[in-house]
Amino acid sequence: MTQMTSKACQQQHTRRKIMELPIGETFKDFRTDKNLSLSEAAGDIVTKSFLSKFERGGTSISFNNLLQLLQRMNVTVSEFLYRAYGYMWTGSAAFFNRLSVAAATGNVEALNKLIQQASTKYTSSGLQSDKVNLIVARSVKLTFEDQSLPNNETSQVLDYLFESEDWLHYDLKVLTYILPFIPPDMLPHVSHALIKHTEEYIRVGINSRIVAEVLLNILARQIELQHLHDAQVLLHDLDRNPTIRSMMMFSINLQSLKAAYEYVSGQTEDGSKEMLWALDTLRHLGSDKLAKRLSTQWQELTGVPTEELVNHQ
Template sequence: MEIGEALKITRKKLNLSQSEMAGDILTKSYYSKIERGIHEINARDLIDILNLHGIRIQDFFEEFNFEKNTFGKSNFDNLHRLVGNAYYQKDTDGLLKVIDAIDKFPNSQNNRLARGLRVEAKLLYQGLKYGPEKIDDETIREVKQLMFNSDNWDELSLTLLSVSLSFFKNDELSAIIKAIVTRNKPDKLTSRNREIVSSILINYLAYSYNRKITKGAALSLTFSWLSELDSSPKNCLTKIYANYFQMLLSGNKEKANQIRQFLNDNGMEDLTRYLAR
């Protein structure tokens, strides 16, 4: 169930209008679009609305996911979406609110999913607040511990790797990338894990370009893996990014600039702003 739909059900149970549910936190118009699934709600606003009406976020998720007094996969999925939204919107307060919400689950200290999401939110918070170079050693150690505390590259391990590439030396990261692409063929992955691996590989291409690494087995395997993605709409942007970095790494900046301009011409300036040049 989407968060907007869950909010609508909760509002009706409380016998509130949309204006009363949104309070002073959101306009009625914007809140209405969240209930209808047109807009997503960010972490800070969701938690503030729930607090306004005396609803704990863990109770809110548990009611709609039937996971009583525990942190489970559906809690992870919902809160992870909030973490992603908060990071994209540079909302450090939202990230702190998600961390606080995770801590309130009774089993969060001993639950790998809860600990993984918490340290991801913490890492992103520190990166936004102080800069990537100021992320503390304890957070980096916890990320690596959780990432490698599994025999397989599961969703959590892949997610943590996607936000921590810059912490690794090139030889370490090259070995990790080779392991991932050889063990996880695109057609064998769930759609979610395929999306995460695609993100990791695009970030690895940016990592390589920024460090002037233009050759190597890991790079060749990366481009080969990305070329195996089908040409469905959900993979289009990934394939464009792969082509962009292939042009950069081969020294064809003129072609790379054409790709960047194409994205800008189609209203994607927010995405190209963070692309390596």
């Protein structure tokens, strides 16, 4: 008998865990929360009797039918799985949630714990994604220490990402953290891969926001490093892609509101820097009209003209 590889064993274990989730019971919870009868929830997708049996765990259901039933109830797949898992984050979501909190608060102790956990998990699983998690956690700590990530580790993450350019939420989150360490000559390849899959990202709101922020940060790095030809190419690509451009404008608008909040809550230096970054980015993008609108919004919220921020730099 052929021995299964560790990856195949892992995939089989994952499939078994998914099958063991209380899918039917979770569906019933959503249905009753929305005060829907079996007939109303089933519609013409499945029969009332089938749905009743499914909710009791007496039969399985195809993914296609489950997806249609969830859409009928206006429940997303992620919301459904989150409840099915007992309101627990899935592994990668939990990892990035803890990493985000540790990074935002500068909690080095929490970062060290995440690094240790990621190292232990990688040693146990041997999965490339677990190794990537370890490198990403280390990269955040190195950012606080103003140190660079070793080139070989950056290359390992890039190799993992470019095995397939069809990047999903996990891959985009990895890219967000590793971006400061990506060599400048690789940035055009990253931006090209993101722009090529625009229509796929726009269908998932959270992914589209991550893509917009990554592209903005790539553009900022290229300008800061005086890689003006690469920046010009990226700006040209963005001009030809109104969908991406719209996503980026939303991201900048959100950033300006965050900056205003920081400013009025006493974090005046951070708020000022972020607002000036937003305005400078808009000017590079040729969006003077939006820059003027955000300047007006800033003054209404903070009582301080943006011209004074420039004078204080």
